Amino acid sequence: MYEWIKFLHLAAGIVWLGGMALIILALRPVVIARMAPPDRLGLMCGVLSRFFAMVWGSIALILVSGFWMLSVTDMRLAPKGWHAMSGLGLLMCLIFAHIWFSPFRRLKAAVQTSDWPTAGKALGQIHPLVVTNFALGGLAVLAVVVWR
DSSP: OHHHHHHHHHHHHHHHHHHHHIIIIIIHHHHHHHSOHHHHHHHHHHHHHHHHHHHHHHHHHHHHHHHHHHHTSOTTTSOHHHHHHHHHHHHHHHHHHHHHHTHHHHHHHHHHTTOHHHHHHHHHHHHHHHHHHHHHHHHHHHHHHHOO
């Protein structure tokens, strides 16, 4: 049973981190280079809407599976990397919630009303937060793999 729960935990993390990598490193640079702002902002809003729905599902799986795995472990004996991963993961969840409820909400509203300057500003606020979460996710993986 533990292996299946761990698989769900890892799969959800891969979806979240992999999606951020795709958006930051592949999609965003091409979209900026090749599309006019109205088209670019509409596309990014649509992509982020779908991706962020996947992130909510990933967060649910990560939290439930992570708390379950921790509950069957003596926390005094758990590797320090697990504690670091837990803290970094919770921070990532808080950052994502901020993205969802603040700049992403403004992005969607601005795209819907064709308010391109406001949409651009909101998307510009989302980018550094996603980059931060991507870095924190990398640190969490590093901590759990290296810090025993």
